[in-house]
Amino acid sequence: METRIEVGILGATGMVGQNFIKFLENHPWFDLKWLGASDRSAGKKYRDAASWHLGGEAPDSIAGLTVEESKPGNAPRLLFSAMDSSVATEIERTFAQAGHIVVSNSKNHRMELDVPLLVPEINPDHLRLIPGQQRKRGWKGQIVTNPNCATVSVTMGLAPMKQFGITRVIATTMQAISGAGYPGVPSMDINANVIPFIGGEEEKMEQETQKILGEFRGDHIAPLDAKVSAQCNRVPVVDGHTAAISVEFSNKPSQADLRHAIDEFSSVPQQRKLPSAPAQPVIYMTQTDRPQPRKDAERERGMAAFVGRLRPCSVLSYKFVALTHNTIRGAAGAAVLNAELMHSEGLLD
Ligand SMILES: NC(=O)c1ccc[n+]([C@@H]2O[C@H](COP(=O)([O-])OP(=O)(O)OC[C@H]3O[C@@H](n4cnc5c(N)ncnc54)[C@H](OP(=O)(O)O)[C@@H]3O)[C@@H](O)[C@H]2O)c1
Numbered sequence: 088m089e090t091r092i093e094v095g096i097l098g099a100t101g102m103v104g105q106n107f108i109k110f111l112e113n114h115p116w117f118d119l120k121w122l123g124a125s126d127r128s129a130g131k132k133y134r135d136a137a138s139w140h141l142g143g144e145a146p147d148s149i150a151g152l153t154v155e156e157s158k159p160g161n162a163p164r165l166l167f168s169a170m171d172s173s174v175a176t177e178i179e180r181t182f183a184q185a186g187h188i189v190v191s192n193s194k195n196h197r198m199e200l201d202v203p204l205l206v207p208e209i210n211p212d213h214l215r216l217i218p219g220q221q222r223k224r225g226w227k228g229q230i231v232t233n234p235n236c237a238t239v240s241v242t243m244g245l246a247p248m249k250q251f252g253i254t255r256v257i258a259t260t261m262q263a264i265s266g267a268g269y270p271g272v273p274s275m276d277i278n279a280n281v282i283p284f285i286g287g288e289e290e291k292m293e294q295e296t297q298k299i300l301g302e303f304r305g306d307h308i309a310p311l312d313a314k315v316s317a318q319c320n321r322v323p324v325v326d327g328h329t330a331a332i333s334v335e336f337s338n339k340p341s342q343a344d345l346r347h348a349i350d351e352f353s354s355v356p357q358q359r360k361l362p363s364a365p366a367q368p369v370i371y372m373t374q375t376d377r378p379q380p381r382k383d384a385e386r387e388r389g390m391a392a393f394v395g396r397l398r399p400c401s402v403l404s405y406k407f408v409a410l411t412h413n414t415i416r417g418a419a420g421a422a423v424l425n426a427e428l429m430h431s432e433g434l435l436d
Contacts, residue, residue: 093120094166095120095121096169097167097169098168098169098170099154099169100122100124100133101170101269102269103169103414105137106169109146112146116430121152121155121163122149122153122155123166124136124155130154131154132150132152132154133150158181159181162182165188165435166182166187167419168189168191168422169193172194175195184225192233192421197291198295201307202230203232204233205233206233207354207364207427209243210300211356211428216303217229219305235295236266237266238292238299240409242296242299243368247348248348249300251339253300253335254336254337255316255403256313257317257332257333258292258316258332259319260318261322262288262321262328262329263328263380264324266285278323283318284319284321285320292315298311329379331407334403345397349397355428359428361424363420369392372395378394378410389412392416393410
C-alpha cells in the first residue's frame, strides 16, 4: 500500500466534514486535497468558510485551501461525503455519474437496493453490489454508504451474536447532541433533559439494521429476517451514542457462549490490518456500570464498539448495552474505514 491516494470531502465545512478533516490528518494512504461545500462557502479559504467546532484548530495544511463548489471538475476521484441530506441525493449522484467514488455518510442512498450499506467488520461482501450498481445506472463511479450514527452501535453490538439466529431486537438509544450537527438541539431544550424523539431515526435504525445484517444475494441484500423495534432519545451527552438492547435468538446460546462470541469477534479489517480498524472491534467491559460515553467513547480512536451488562432478559433472550462514538465510528471514521476496505479490495485502482 505504497501509493498515496488524493481524496476530497463534500460538506467539508460541517460538523461531520470537520471530523473527516481531523480523522484524515496523517492518514497513511489518503491525502486530503479538495474541499467542497455550498455556494455560501465556495471561493473562501477554509479557515474563513468554516467555524471549527472540534478541539484545537483546523490543520494548517487545510485551513489555507480554498473551498470549491460541489460540482465535478477538479475534484479527486475518491470523495467522502458529509453533505446536508437535503442536497446530498442529487449532488452525490452527479459525482458518481461523472466517475467519482462517493463514500457517503448521508442517509440519502443507504436503503437503495444496489447501494452497499457497509460496516467492514460485518458485511464486507456487500461491496459486491457495486458492479450491478454501475451497470444499472450507467455509472463509471459509484456510491457506497455507512450507517446512521446510532444504528452502528446496535449492529456492532449484535454482529458477534448473529451466528445464534437473531429473531427479535428491541433497542432503546441515548444519543449525543453532536449527532444533530451544529448548532443542533437548542441548549434550553437539552440541558438537564431528555427528548424522546429524533425525527426519522427509529425507522432508519430498524431498516438499516436488517440490511446491514442481511445477506448478499447477487443483485440485492436479503434483509435479516428479524423484527427490530427502536426507540430513540436525545440526551445531554456531547459525544457517544448508547443503546440498551434486548435480543432473542432461535438457537438460544448460553451467556458464556455469547461472551466468547463477543471476545473472539474479528473480521476482514482486522485480518488486513486496515489503518483505521480497531484491533478488537467489539470490546466487552466487565465493570457493572460500563460502557459510559464520557469514559469510553473516545477510546481506540473512537473506532471500537463497547459492550457491557450482558445478562438474561425476561422478555427476549438476553439484554446488554452498546456504545459507539457517533461522529467517528458513526460517521467520518466509518466512511474512511469503508474506503480502506475498498482499497484493500483493489476497488480504488
Ligand atoms: N452529526 C453526526 O453525528 C452525523 C452522523 C452520521 C451522519 N450524519 C449525516 O452527515 C451529514 C452532515 O451532517 P453534519 O452534522 O455535518 O451537518 P452540518 O454541520 O449541517 O454540515 C452540512 C454540510 O453540507 C454543506 N451544504 C449545505 N448545503 C449545501 C449545498 N446546497 N451544496 C453543497 N453543500 C451543502 C454545508 O456547507 P456550508 O457550510 O457551505 O453551508 C456543510 O458543509 C448529514 O447528512 C447528516 O445526516 C451526521
